[in-house]
Amino acid sequence: MNDTTAFDAAALQEAAKRNLWLHFTRHSAFSGADIPMIVRGEGQYVYDQHGKRYLDGLAGLFVSQIGHGRTDVAEAGARQAGELAYFPLWSYAHPRAVELAERLASYSPGDLNRVFFTTSGSEAVESAWKLAKQYFRLTGQPTRYKVLSRYIAYHGTSHGALAITGLPDIKIPFEPLPPGGVRVPNTNFYRAPEFVADDVTAFGIWAADEIERAILREGPESVAAVYLEPVQNSGGCFPPPPGYFQRVREICDKYGVLMVSDEVICAFGRLGYIFGSERYGYTPDIITFAKGVTSGYSPLGGMMVSDRLMEPFLKDQHTFLHGVTFAGHPVSCAVALANLDVFEKEDLLGNVRSNEGAFRATLEKLYDLPIVGDVRGDGYFYGIELVKDKVTRETFNDDESERLLRGFLSHALFDAGLICRADDRGDPVIQLSPPLTCTQEHFDEIEQILREVLTEAWTRI
Numbered sequence: 157m158n159d160t161t162a163f164d165a166a167a168l169q170e171a172a173k174r175n176l177w178l179h180f181t182r183h184s185a186f187s188g189a190d191i192p193m194i195v196r197g198e199g200q201y202v203y204d205q206h207g208k209r210y211l212d213g214l215a216g217l218f219v220s221q222i223g224h225g226r227t228d229v230a231e232a233g234a235r236q237a238g239e240l241a242y243f244p245l246w247s248y249a250h251p252r253a254v255e256l257a258e259r260l261a262s263y264s265p266g267d268l269n270r271v272f273f274t275t276s277g278s279e280a281v282e283s284a285w286k287l288a289k290q291y292f293r294l295t296g297q298p299t300r301y302k303v304l305s306r307y308i309a310y311h312g313t314s315h316g317a318l319a320i321t322g323l324p325d326i327k328i329p330f331e332p333l334p335p336g337g338v339r340v341p342n343t344n345f346y347r348a349p350e351f352v353a354d355d356v357t358a359f360g361i362w363a364a365d366e367i368e369r370a371i372l373r374e375g376p377e378s379v380a381a382v383y384l385e386p387v388q389n390s391g392g393c394f395p396p397p398p399g400y401f402q403r404v405r406e407i408c409d410k411y412g413v414l415m416v417s418d419e420v421i422c423a424f425g426r427l428g429y430i431f432g433s434e435r436y437g438y439t440p441d442i443i444t445f446a447k448g449v450t451s452g453y454s455p456l457g458g459m460m461v462s463d464r465l466m467e468p469f470l471k472d473q474h475t476f477l478h479g480v481t482f483a484g485h486p487v488s489c490a491v492a493l494a495n496l497d498v499f500e501k502e503d504l505l506g507n508v509r510s511n512e513g514a515f516r517a518t519l520e521k522l523y524d525l526p527i528v529g530d531v532r533g534d535g536y537f538y539g540i541e542l543v544k545d546k547v548t549r550e551t552f553n554d555d556e557s558e559r560l561l562r563g564f565l566s567h568a569l570f571d572a573g574l575i576c577r578a579d580d581r582g583d584p585v586i587q588l589s590p591p592l593t594c595t596q597e598h599f600d601e602i603e604q605i606l607r608e609v610l611t612e613a614w615t616r617i
């Protein structure tokens with residue numbers, strides 16, 4: 157590190173503390189400590205302002221599928237900015253949005269042929285709710301407005317998306333939220349109710365049937381949609397039990413409720429497929445996506461919608477009364493196309509499918525540690541649940557969790573060179589979602605760092 161770097165680093169820190177407001181971040185933690193400053197990335201790694209290297213075990217925030225520093229993708233964005241930097245998708249089209257919509261339709265399940273772009277996941281989730289409401293008004297069912305979603309599930313932060321989110325702590329300060337959010341059980345088999353705790357299929361059918369019971373309780377004529385992630389992130393990667401989504405599909409069809417697959421994390425290779433619904437063999441009515449569609453080289457989100465939902469809007473004077481300025485931004489669409497080219501050229505889906513077993517097996521080595529209760533997930537998407545007692549599955553109380561996660565693990569993992577997430581929005585978990593280019597050497601590095609830090613964590617409980 158030379159003097160200039162040192163000076164810049166100090167000035168950046170000072171300015172960050174003075175002028176920048178971080179998201180979902182306790183700023184008091186930085187009164188006596190530096191804000192981590194990531195300045196560049198290359199492949200599976202990022203580097204801080206002091207030149208220290210970190211394995212990006214979270215793909216930034218479930219985003220950087222192809223990894224960092226890809227100049228080919230960056231250049232596609234730069235070329236587009238030179239050709240047409242901006243034009244809205246309000247009454248006009250532009251070629252990159254058309255090409256991307258066509259390409260996404262070619263990957264999507266069933267008749268999800270129509271793409272409504274947004275700039276983020278929250279906007280996608282929000283847009284799907286608004287579409288459901290307006291669709292039902294147009295088709296003579298104006299009383300349908302409620303949305304079902306699962307306990308602890310995260311679906312975004314704007315008021316509508318937050319009403320769908322199932323995390324009480326991040327909702328309470330913003331009450332009252334738009335009415336209509338209803339919770340149903342998630343698919344955390346590790347913490348399944350006793351009567352289905354020995355049978356994952358029975359557990360899945362019970363969890364799906366709880367959706368039916370909730371629809372009946374609320375009144376089917378009031379329910380517009382159910383939002384489900386293919387693998388629920390928040391709470392630490394809950395994959396679907398066998399038959400779960402097929403049963404949910406039947407229930408949605410029976411009561412005329414729209415099935416929304418929120419794939420903001422699970423699309424674009426995270427589970428080895430372009431869309432997570434494909435992996436688990438179901439066809440939703442709407443898919444929401446963001447994050448990996450551009451691998452973060454520019455922001456973009458959207459929803460894929462079935463022809464059936466578009467149909468009423470193709471007639472008479474009807475218009476979907478919704479839009480945002482930067483949705484389907486030409487630069488982001490060009491970047492998304494280049495990102496998908498990388499997926500194809502480098503067979504990233506194939507890489508995930510052939511290596512996911514090795515990733516799981518490497519993480520499962522951690523079961524010999526007393527603190528590791530459950531390793532769960534699919535594809536390149538894992539949660540490791542930490543427990544106080546493996547046999548009874550006793551979890552940590554709030555104080556212990558605070559000390560363990562915020563007081564120790566988050567910093568220790570970062571200091572040891574691994575970016576991942578120690579999270580206690582449900583029971584304490586470590587979340588992993590590395591770039592799709594990772595191979596055994598990266599799995600080993602993740603396992604070694606986790607082993608070292610979790611071993612130390614156990615001595616501090």
Ligand SMILES: Cc1ncc(COP(=O)(O)O)c(C=O)c1O
Nearest residue numbers: 276277278310311312418420446
């Ligand atoms: C499943 C899911 N839905 C929606 C969102 C919100 O996306 P964004 O942060 O882009 O608004 C997220 C963000 O992590 C998510 O994981």
